[in-house]
Amino acid sequence: MSSTITIIRPKKTFSLEDFREIWRYRELLYFFTWRDLKVRYKQTLIGVAWAIVQPFTTMVIFTVFFGKLAGIPSDSVPYPIFVYVGLLFWQFFSGALTETSNVLISNQSIITKVYFPRLILPLSSVLTKFVDFAIASIILVGMMIYYGFLPHLTGFLLVPLLLFITFMAAVGGGLCLASINVKYRDIRYALPFFIQILLFVTPVIYPASIAGAYSKFLALNPMTGVIQTARAALLGTTPVNWTLLGISFVACLVLLTIGVIYFKKVERYFADIL
């Protein structure tokens, strides 16, 4: 007999043990992510290409309407590449947020039948979106070659950090939404609208400088720092604004902490309500 001892007690909020547990269940995390990718790419006609077509088409449409017709400034780089960098991070974030908020409901048959650390589910949906991000970046590389942008070394080094911040923001926000969604099922109808509004208060289609005196408020939105820094690092639009990035980092950390605590607090009811 193995020496594993399991003790089940009334649940407290979270502890370090939760993180160790997620590590123990890392294979399941892998399998959930793998399932979501596999199923999605099997069900759509064009499969993997979807991850490229979606941001690419959006980029073309935004370029025509916002870049050409509306003449929105783009920090003196070509508008297509300007908006694509923004879209890349934005779609990772918004996609992960949407997916995560629904993940508990769509997996309720598993949650009510088997135990595993529930945090695995939102994590796997964000990872799934991360794969999409990686695929869509191929276009960016192509565009950078086409427009002749050669990023600095700092630029390259910054990308993982930016991804990490986006990851924290998506997980943090997603955890809150997922927990609320279990209790109040009408959240999912309000979410697309909420995300659309978020798009307009995030400098995806316009540079943050356009907001002038209001740009301080934009800085509170963690995605502002990420997208601004991504442009600065990859395209050299402006020098990297470390303060802005710092604010984003802290904001995401706070969001993630709130998300994890809230999720763990309501986690114990999931199987009872679902």
Added chain:
Amino acid sequence: MTPIIEVKNVGKRYDIRHYKGQYVTLRDVLTSILKSPFNFAKQKVKGLAGAKTKEHFWALNNVSFEVNPGEVIGIIGRNGAGKSTLLKILTGITPPTTGEIVMRGRPASLLEVGTGFHPELTGRENIFLNGAILGMKKKEIIKNFDSIVNFAGIEKFADTPVKFYSSGMYVRLAFSVPAHMEPDILLVDEVLAVGDAEFQKKCLGKMEEVTRVDGRTILFVSHNMAAIRRLCKKVVLLEKGEIAMVGPTEKVINRYLGSAKLDSSVSFRVNRDKEAQVSKVTISNDKFAPDIQIEIGRDFFIDIEYEILRPAKNLLLSLIFQANGDTFLLSSESDKSGRLNRYEPGQYRTRIKIPGHLFNVGLYSFEIRLHRPQLEMVDQKTNLNFEIVDIPENPRSVVFGGHFMGPADAVLDYETIKTR
């Protein structure tokens, strides 16, 4: 010997609101705040102050027992006695409100077969996914892969999406994966309810093998007394969330069958998330009056009320009758008139006429299934009871001196002629 499972004073309290399985919409909450903000604030303050504003209900209360390594323990009890709650706590799906459980060994649970199966994925892919969900390591799955495929008999179809499987293949594969788990403790719910009799036999056989050969500890929840008798030496009887009796199988089963309460009408809570659910079962006599004690020889009726919550296709209503809690007497499924290929949401009632002279004097139980045969159990209500009582003018009770031989009561035609 150190017990492998120690359950100490475990209790589970449900908020009635949660228990009903209803979820609130944010819209409702917001409108209630806007309509009467003071009332809402008052409620909140009361709640924070710890005043009793919500109704609570203890699904389990002060449950303690121990299981020794290698033991197979059965857990029985009526609907709502807390069996499933206990199992959900043991598996960690829901935490207890009070008490503590210590498990010395690797546990695995089987509350359902085919958890997490995805129709678009192939058999091979689903084996890995389902195995991982059940807590198997990747190495373990790879090691057992061939044996899983063989046991399920799907060698040729391992790379076909399971949506193309026949229902039999699907269920075999779904059971085959958990059958190859190697835990120290196995927690099993009424999983044997799926599949046909043949398949159920195979599952029982596999479970017996697992306990005898590997000396595994099993906790087994079931309404099927035959399965309990076959597998378990010791049984825990739950009544209204508390332990009513722990002891040798036969003794506990007798107590359980003796205590079965008789209600002519049983209502069930309706979980809004399900597709369809049985909401009420009523037994009435030949004068349509609710009655649980039917005089022998008379017709009676079973009324099943059910609610369809989402448009449903190909649902079938079935009845299974048992005597003594284990002898299967009769299974019946709805005929063409009772079988609707397409149910619109709403309330339905099916009345089943049970002809007189079918059951002999005695206590009978039956279960109702709302299902897609061999594919999916949409709803199941077990352990519903009725009693057939004797009447003074019953000739058989005179002939057999008050002993009723056998559960069937068909009136046979004896045609006697003098031949020589």
